[in-house]
Amino acid sequence: MPAGPEPAEPGESGTENYRSPFRTWDERAAVRQYPRRLLGPEDETAVYFSPDLVPLTRHALVRELRPELFDRILTQHLYRYLDFTTKLETLVVNSTVLGIASGSVGIALPEEMRFDAYKIYCDEAYHALFSMDLMRQVESRTGIRPLLTIEPYFLRxxxxxxxxxxSNQRPLAELLFVTISETLISATLADIPADSTVAPAVRDAIRDHAADEGRHHAYFVVFLRHLWGSLDRTGRREAALLAPRLINAFLSPDTDAIRSELVSYGLDRDDAEQVLAEVYDEQTVLAHTRATAVRTVQYFAALDALELPSVEAEFHQYGLLPGRR
Incomplete structure (x- = not known):
């Protein structure tokens, strides 16, 4: 997710002079200032997602399908993105954010940080609301039914x-997962608002989301330092070893869902497997993961989390560091 303003640096005592990224939240948050994003007449000739961000569209076997299926593939990709957003925000992020706000996560935080967590909670609930709203509008407009799994891949x-x-490490894994998800740099949030071929309502909704997530990014960079400061040496090692797996869990493509979608377009199983193997080959997936996670990895490195050889090897294993794997 896109970076926001730089948070304050920790003082010599290890505490933060917290400078809130939400100082202008009442004036700038999407839930406070933007209208409901509605599909209009100008959306009739637009696409619903940037083709450059949908790798399937570049494969020869997909391009040989009936022309009308090209728009269907882009629309299904939008559905997956909106469903992913809705379930991430409501089922994982807001559960953790509410724990931060209430003080139940076991980490000492400045009072202002806990109060800001309520603002994140509002933002994320609104992101889920307008994502579902937009999905319903697109389905009504196009007649294309979303092909979605009940439980998204990242959650599984x-x-x-x-x-x-x-059992004592499971809450830490969720805290880290949310922190990671809020500090990754999403190409979707960064690129779609600038793509004039995409429906204006989609561009505007994603632009609204991106502006909020910039503030969340800045917040969770500070939160990671507080989380790290609350852990002993063993806890830090456990957290550092978990981080690459959690990054991978968040960013790995849901090939099972994509395979089912390809078969629904008329590809046979062998052709669907060929598309998956060639579009989501190991090196392409690793390059995407590394590029998306570069800032997040830097934040862990700044905490000296990669100093242990076993931790550095784990980051290499998941392709998050340049060089050997």
Whole structure:
């Protein structure tokens, strides 16, 4: 997600002179200032997602499908993005943010940081609301039914990671997952608002989202330092080893869902597997993951989290550092 204003640096005592990224929230938050984004007549000739951000559209077997399926693929990608946003915000982020606001996460924070968590809670709930609103509008306009899994891939992966951990480490995994998700740099949030081929309502909604997430990014950079300061040496090692797995869980493509979608367009199983293998080959996925997570990895490195050889090796294993893997 896009970076926001730089937070205050920690003082010598290890505490923060917290400078809130939300000082102008009442005037600038999407929920405070922007209208409902509605599809208009100008959206009739637009696409619903940037083709450059949908790798499937570049594969020869996909391009050979019926021409009308090109717009359908872009529309399904928008549905997945909006559903991902809705479920991330409501099922994971806001659960953690509410814990931060109430003080139940076990980390000592400045009172102003806890108060700001309520603002994030409002933002994220609004992002979920306008994402579902937009999905409903697009479905009504196009007649294209969303092909969505009940449980998004990132949530399954997070649960699997947590289930493999001792019970006392599971809350830490969720705190780290939310922190990571809020500090990644999303190409969707950065690029779609500038793509004039995309429906204006979609561009405006994503622009609204991006502006809010810039403030969230700045907040969670500070939160990570407080989280780190609350952990002992063992806890820091556990957290550092978890981080690459959580980044991977968040960013890995849901190939099962994409395979089902391809088959629904008329591709046979072998062709669908070929598309997946060639579009989401290992090196392409690693390059995307590294580029998206570069700032997040820098934040962990600034905490000396990568100083242990075992931790550095784990980051290499998931392709998050240049060089060997």
């Amino acid at each position: 992966r997070l649960r699997q990671i947590q289930e493999a951990l001792p």
